Amino acid sequence: xxxxxxxxxxxxxxxxxxxxxxxxxxxxxxxxxxxxxxxxxxxxxxxxxxxxxxxxxxxxxxxxxxxxxxxxxxxxxxxxxxxxxxxxxxxxxxxxxxxxxxxxxxxxxxxxxxxxxxxxxxxxxxxxxxxxxxxxxxxxxxxxxxxxxxxxxxxxxxxxxxxxxxxxxxxxxxxxxxxxxxxxxxxxxxxxxxxxxxxxxxxxxxxxxxxxxxxxxxxxxxxxxxxxxxxxxxxxxxxxxxxxxxxxxxxxxxxxxxxxxxxxxxxxxxxxxxxxxxxxxxxxxxxxxxxxxxxxxx
Amino acid sequence: xxxxxxxxxxxxxxxxxxxxxxxxxxxxxxxxxxxxxxxxxxxxxxxxxxxxxxxxxxxxxxxxxxxxxxxxxxxxxxxxxxxxxxxxxxxxxxxxxxxxxxxxxxxxxxxxxxxxxxxxxxxxxxxxxxxxxxxxxxxxxxxxxxxxxxxxxxxxxxxxxxxxxxxxxxxxxxxxxxxxxxxxxxxxxxxxxxxxxxxxxxxxxxxxxxxxxxxxxxxxxxxx
Numbered sequence: 001x002x003x004x005x006x007x008x009x010x011x012x013x014x015x016x017x018x019x020x021x022x023x024x025x026x027x028x029x030x031x032x033x034x035x036x037x038x039x040x041x042x043x044x045x046x047x048x049x050x051x052x053x054x055x056x057x058x059x060x061x062x063x064x065x066x067x068x069x070x071x072x073x074x075x076x077x078x079x080x081x082x083x084x085x086x087x088x089x090x091x092x093x094x095x096x097x098x099x100x101x102x103x104x105x106x107x108x109x110x111x112x113x114x115x116x117x118x119x120x121x122x123x124x125x126x127x128x129x130x131x132x133x134x135x136x137x138x139x140x141x142x143x144x145x146x147x148x149x150x151x152x153x154x155x156x157x158x159x160x161x162x163x164x165x166x167x168x169x170x171x172x173x174x175x176x177x178x179x180x181x182x183x184x185x186x187x188x189x190x191x192x193x194x195x196x197x198x199x200x201x202x203x204x205x206x207x208x209x210x211x212x213x214x215x216x217x218x219x220x221x222x223x224x225x226x227x228x229x230x231x232x233x234x235x236x237x238x239x240x241x242x243x244x245x246x247x248x249x250x251x252x253x254x255x256x257x258x259x260x261x262x263x264x265x266x267x268x269x270x271x272x273x274x275x276x277x278x279x280x281x282x283x284x285x286x287x288x289x290x291x292x293x294x295x296x297x298x
Numbered sequence: 299x300x301x302x303x304x305x306x307x308x309x310x311x312x313x314x315x316x317x318x319x320x321x322x323x324x325x326x327x328x329x330x331x332x333x334x335x336x337x338x339x340x341x342x343x344x345x346x347x348x349x350x351x352x353x354x355x356x357x358x359x360x361x362x363x364x365x366x367x368x369x370x371x372x373x374x375x376x377x378x379x380x381x382x383x384x385x386x387x388x389x390x391x392x393x394x395x396x397x398x399x400x401x402x403x404x405x406x407x408x409x410x411x412x413x414x415x416x417x418x419x420x421x422x423x424x425x426x427x428x429x430x431x432x433x434x435x436x437x438x439x440x441x442x443x444x445x446x447x448x449x450x451x452x453x454x455x456x457x458x459x460x461x462x463x464x465x466x467x468x469x470x471x472x473x474x475x476x477x478x479x480x481x482x483x484x485x486x487x488x489x490x491x492x493x494x495x496x497x498x499x500x501x502x503x504x505x506x507x508x509x510x511x512x513x514x515x516x517x518x519x520x521x522x
Binding site for chain 2: 008051052053054072073074076077079080081083085086087088089090092096100101103104105140144153269
């Protein structure tokens with residue numbers, strides 16, 4: 001059996017003012033990938049291609065062993081999809097939505113759906129129009145999870161939620177995810193959300209995948225070095241230094257492939273390493289984007 | 299094509315449009331009763347009300363189940379289901395047509411019954427009534443096809459206006475065709491070759507429009 005839930009090979013899609021350019025992306029089964037990019041970076045386009053809702057101009061897309069978009073109907077039997085711009089039917093109840101979906105998905109679990117309704121504090125006989133935005137997101141999650149999908153695709157599900165509702169949705173989502181091994185693609189421009197859930201991270205910027213790795217490796221190899229030089233001099237830029245900031249005798253270096261040997265290499269040059277700081281995923285994302293954009297324009 | 303899935307999507311639209319269907323049936327039945335009980339003025343007004351009801355239902359169905367699906371962002375939910383866009387298109391065309399056919403058939407059969415049972419209305423009017431009833435169906439299919447292909451509220455409204463204008467134009471033109479006009483006031487129903495030809499042309503136009511809609515939909519590359 002193929003151990004890749006999603007495989008993009010050389011995928012391109014061109015619009016008038018935006019292009020998804022030669023995207024290569026793999027998502028192994030039983031892993032949770034955080035798909036991070038700024039607004040308009042290409043996250044939703046990539047996900048729509050994954051779902052077969054937008055046809056790629058070039059390249060191959062394989063989802064759960066199905067070629068997309070041709071085999072989208074079969075693939076979607078095993079996919080739970082929730083997106084920020086997805087809405088349920090306002091004049092129907094959550095219960096009606098559950099009854100509507102049940103016969104379509106062979107693995108649909110009614111008992112699980114009812115359990116989730118209790119857990120998410122949703123009333124199945126309440127019309128969707130009477131739900132808050134947070135409750136609507138939870139309702140959409142319930143309908144996706146009760147399908148017992150092999151692949152869960154969440155496209156910015158927490159966008160537009162207030163901080164309390166966002167924390168609540170994420171909390172419930174993490175609790176549910178902890179119960180079973182699932183393959184998830186979670187896209188967001190909010191790195192804090194992604195950091196809580198994902199074990200794989202992919203950055204996308206201006207239609208190009210700029211980095212993809214497991215989260216721990218990301219956090220391990222990115223470091224900020226605070227240095228102090230004896231004189232006001234130019235710091236030698238060792239391999240792996242992607243950004244030099246700070247000023248004068250107090251430069252701040254950012255590296256994307258930190259090794260302890262880097263510290264000793266600077267010390268041997270008479271430079272004092274004042275601190276080696278870990279970086280948050282947000283800082284890593286910003287440094288990565290900046291580095292890639294500079295490299296492209298250089 | 300997964301016909302079972304198409305059927306489920308049609309039933310979904312029937313459920314969501316159940317009040318429109320029910321309302322149109324009640325309004326249609328009331329209009330027919332009014333025509334039956336009233337005199338010549340009631341007949342004339344009743345016909346106008348019936349045509350208005352049918353045009354309104356066609357417009358409402360196109361806006362509610364086709365244009366709004368994108369505007370209200372429920373299209374993303376529907377397209378997350380295990381269906382292809384071909385099945386979505388089939389469900390929308392068939393669903394809209396079937397829902398529309400409920401009040402349409404009631405009003406057409408009712409109108410026929412009123413004409414045939416009336417002592418004041420000439421039975422020779424029936425071919426004209428049939429041609430105009432099918433013309434309303436043509437107009438509804440045109441509106442639905444425009445809504446499905448363009449997914450644009452503005453263009454769908456334009457199609458509703460165009461369909462309405464065409465209905466008036468066709469009504470005037472058919473009423474002045476000698477082969478139709480001469481029999482309209484007669485006591486007997488005269489199904490002339492011209493009447494058959496017009497009906498055939500209208501049904502052909504419906505098939506052509508729906509086929510073109512399927513073709514254009516199959517060439518779409520972006521659905522969201």
